[in-house]
Amino acid sequence: MRRPIHSWFRPAPFVVAIGVVLLLLVVLHPLPGRDRFVAEATVYLLLLLACASHEPIRRVARQIGVARLVVFTLVFGFATWVQLRKIYGPVYPFVSWTMYGSKNPPPAYVRYDVTLASGREIAFPLADLAPGSSTRALLTHFNRRLRHLEEVPEDPSVIDPSLHALQRLLIDVAQVYNARNPDDPIRAFHTSGCTIPIREYDGPDSIQCELLLTFAMPEEGVR
């Protein structure tokens, strides 16, 4: 007896094809932008076909109702489009997923240290100030304003005009901290740019940090 045509539509060939495409991607790299788009779309299409060719999934899809099927097909399709086009903010809650995708990330970070009224020096306690869990995303606000700095200042206490926006923002956020911690408020800021010697790392002392900006918090009410 002949098999019905759909019985030949199985996940296995698509899984094999995914493996071949991934192998090609690694071997043929680097790809130009347009080919990257095609390659990425091909992987997603093969994954979709592998899942869609699985009979239990098709059976569930047939039974959940047309409305749900249409809605989630559109949502999955749009999510994939956003991913392929590398769109981030404008389509929230959809967003591209591209974390840790650079082959040459800069081995650098910025330290925002503060001196408290008690004399203690600590990292600017942003965990107490970020409304959600994205403390580092708040930190990035500062880093973006720091990018305007073209070279390391000779005297970090003389604020480069390009850093006025950063200084003002740090003060504004620090005042929120001080209002919540009146017993030991922030008195001064020390911002340093640090470079990690990835290949020659020899303990914390081998990390090179340069002071970029240092200033005292203005007195209460003085801005």
Add this chain to the structure above:
Amino acid sequence: MRRPDAAEILALGRITVFGIWFHHVLNTPFDLIGQLPYELFTARGALNLLPEAFYTTLVASPTLLLAWKVAMLAGCAALVLGVRPFPVIAVPVTAMLLLFDGVVKGYAAWVNHGQMGILFAAVVLCFFPAADALSVHGRRRSGAAAPAVYAGGVLVVAAFLSAAYAFIGTHRVVVGGAQIFTGDAIVTYLAVQSLNYSARGYEYGLLGIAYPLVGVMFRIGFAVTTLFEILSPLVLISRWFRRVWLVVVVPFHVTTLYTMNIFFWENILLIAVFVVPAGYLLQSVREDEPAGWFPLGPIAARGTAGSAGV
């Protein structure tokens, strides 16, 4: 012991998702939202449907912020308890949670991917009868949906989760090729994230540059994890792959806590309640079919004979 059925597994997903949201809303200092400089805030995407005056009024009013928080907590509690009619409560609560997530992320410099999984899971649950079991009203007897509908809800959330992993891994390979695994990319990421500000303060990511052998292990782990990320959707169709995937991905999430100070604990819970039972649920609504020629085919077919194949 009786295995939970599809309605109970979907209901467990409902309790997990809205329970996590209850936790997040409860532990978010809403007063802080009103105190931070408004210039940090950006309404993104769907949040632009509301006028800016809405946000300026909201964040400037402690009373409104408190009312918003209480409404979300009450709504999440009702959803955890399985109060029916489910969609009547779930839709407005999920809309408020979307606004909450958008406002919190609006104060970030970029759209943080944390909580995206539970956000989409909440949206998906709105479309399914997720309060037909494990509810304060008891089990719905009359008008209950077909098992495939409950299984569908679990399957869609599992598919969303697995798609997100596939997106991350595929982008990485397409952009970085083999070099991203053979070069210094991962040890640099781990070192930077160990030293970047974090309240957690774990610095084990520095081991990759302090000890070359550890660096090699991190590179191998990075490549293996990326491969499994790309193939994540296959957890829906193969039991053996799902088992191996769990062995790779769950420890990966734990490792990122200690090496990068990043911990998506919500994802581990979502994996437990949606991905793990997805194959079992699919099996419960399938029919006999002939075996295929490739390992994934026969494995899937054997599942119909009694041993779970998917």
